[in-house]
Amino acid sequence: MRIVGFSCLMILFVVFSAGAVESWKVVTTDVHEGELAVEVAIDDLREAGVGFDLAIDRVSHTQGIPSGNCIILGASPANPITQLLKSEGFEVPALPDNPEGCAIATLQREDARIIVIAGASIQADVYGLYWIYDRLRVNRFIPEINTLREPIVEIRLGGAWGRNSYGGSSEEQLRSALRYGFNWVAGPNMLDLIPWDADPEREENEKHRERARKLIEYAHALHIKFYAFSNEFTVHPSLLEAVNATLDPCDPAFWEAVKEKYRLLFQGLPELDGISVCNDDISGFWDRYVPFDLTREAPECDWPYTKRFHAFVKATHDVVVKECNKTYFHFTWGLREHEIHCQPEVFRAIFTDDIPTDDIYLMPKITRGDRWWFQPYNATFNQTPHNTVVLFETMNCYEGRPSHIFPTFSGDYFQRGLQTFMEPDNSNVRGMGSLAGGHKDDWGTTGAYAYVLYRLMWDRDVSMDEVTRDFCAIHFGEEAADIMASAYRLTAGAYKYGLHVEPISYGSFNSFTNMRVNIFTVEGYPAIDNGEGHLNFLRRMYLRCDPWRKETLRSMEQGLDAAREIRERVEEAGPLIEDKELAAAVSNRAAMTFGLINTNLHYMDTVFAFFDYWDEGNEKNRDALEESLNVFDLARNAFAATPNFGYQLDGVDVLRDNAHRLLDDREEAMRRQETTPDEKGLERIIAEQQQRYEEILKERSDDLLKLGLFEVLVDGQDMLEVKGDGYKLIPIKWDAGHAYVAEITAALPEESGTVILKNIESRPMHPFVLEQPSPENEYTVRIYLNDLPGGQDWMKFELYYLSDSPKSLGIEVPWGGDRF
Structure with missing residues (x-):
């Protein structure tokens, strides 16, 4: 009977234990009261614990050390809890010298554990909570933790491009940035924030600034700084008119326009902490905004590339740093291998001793070129005394949303590059930046990339075997982690x-x-x-x-x-x-x-x-x-x-x-x-077709049915397909185009006919009709878009319809099949 009774008790114990919830208390003090970052971190920890049968609650204003498992937040001399621990003989970790650093120690008492986070600041305490959060997700319980965690760089930045803001466009993005240890995020593009002296932009930007203020306030509450990005030089025509400037670097008024742009930005939104700019691959413009490649355009100005670039940096620093006391980030990306991003001598010729080093951070990518393999590490680091930020980008130029391929793990490549830049005695690396957009918490390429950067930001020499396994444990579970990690390391x-x-x-x-x-x-x-x-x-x-x-x-x-x-x-x-x-x-x-x-x-x-x-x-x-x-x-x-x-x-x-x-x-x-005609021969035929479009538009203006207006940003080659009242934009070569305007005013009839294209604004190649609607293509018209002679730009055009056949109008398409 004793054996049977004991067995029954054991079964009951196992069943009860399997469903048991382990309790933890996060003990905060007066200094943490009202701190949003602390609240968000504890909420994240609590939510993660639910999935692993952990109940995590916050306790504040306690008179003694609570019973049970505890996380003691803060170890300053003013914290009565840690002083009480010391009086009871526990060894409490000392505060790190790094203001963002934290020491974490696990103490054992009776049947419970105490984890002390000794952060040198509120922000450091929060980073300590997020390391426990990470360890919980990896292990599925809170393990013993004894470590010193200090960021290896002072700037940890979410990058920006075009009109997109990475990390700062919503409260959720800001919370994600906090989880991954970022302390700078991008908000809206400058063009959407500046109080231009023109409508409708003036009124629109008032709304943009009001929304940005709320996000900046939220970011600051999380101890995160907030900046605005712009491709330069982009401007509203009203500013050029106001200062009587031309788009010419040899015009002194042009440089006044550059300076005035930043003055207006900070007058309209003084809450901003800084700006980031890039002078190449200009894509961040829309509507009436004007792009100008100040390093190459205006050939009537005899200033060389380096003088133009240097003058821009000097003018920007004069206003952003000297006048407005803000931080200036300069993304040195470029599309030409003989220029700043690839060539150290060009880099040095621009960032001379004449450019101050205070509050300016230069940001080259880790790669010499774009996000391709077989790339040497960028050679422009450690060339001048100016501080630099290493920008990382997902190394998966073969992957798009529809690809459904296995994720790319770039941890080893990133780590060795970072070590290459930081090991020299004269290293000027002071920051790390992410160029992959939002910090996704998933098992895909972007999720792996974000996790690698998070780990490297705190430990440059961390084992990549450990990082990969931890990542896979989070997403695939403990049992599968080792095998899945080995798969990721092969990618x-x-x-x-x-x-x-x-x-x-x-x-x-x-x-x-x-x-x-x-x-x-x-x-x-x-x-x-x-x-x-x-x-x-x-x-x-x-x-x-x-x-x-x-x-x-x-x-x-x-x-x-x-x-x-x-x-x-x-x-x-x-x-x-x-x-x-x-x-x-x-x-x-x-x-x-x-x-x-x-x-x-x-x-x-x-x-x-x-x-x-x-x-x-x-x-x-x-x-x-x-x-x-x-x-x-x-x-x-x-x-x-x-x-x-x-x-x-x-x-x-x-x-x-x-x-x-x-x-x-x-x-x-x-x-x-x-x-088959060569490229020049085909372009001549296309030009003849386009000339005929113009003639028909004049000859048959009263008979035309307007189908719609399109404004497409093209970087390479794309195909616009229109069928009925719908359209698709299909990428053919290089980066996919973006249809910013697609106003379809009439459906394309389901009958054979002719679509005539009216060019409004485009590159010299101009869009052309590749295929007219017919029963064979289900009455679809296909428009070919090519950015020749190269480089991203707008194509703006209208489409019209006539029921006449292409042959009767003299624009029968002369290509395809065996026509040549």
């Missing part, structure tokens, strides 16, 4: 070697020309040039890679091997992941990555075989092309059949189509390409 190599083509990646500003954000890019005018432009591009790849053909393919096979191993690790971890929907999603993404890299490998293998047979039409080369193309077709089709597939295979399909033609009839395929 950088898989993508670097599996997607890049090594011989064309070295020694180039853009080391990744065969893909771009969810697209196998295509050169030329693929819809109208029979693929000639893209084949010319692939020919250049072929010639550069052929001397190292085996090595090129072997490198890509290495990437495929890594992708295969990622897939195997994910399948191994699947049964250990509690959330089966999550396990299925991860498995799908691992399969997608394998399909992507496998397709890319056979894409390149077919390039070699294609040009071998093109150059020498013997049977051996034909058989080799047929074999390569069969495997290529299988790889491409398997990739496209993967659930949730969303990649654009433009470049892939141009090669496949032409390879099949070459196999079917080599002589005819070669004749077809030889008789």
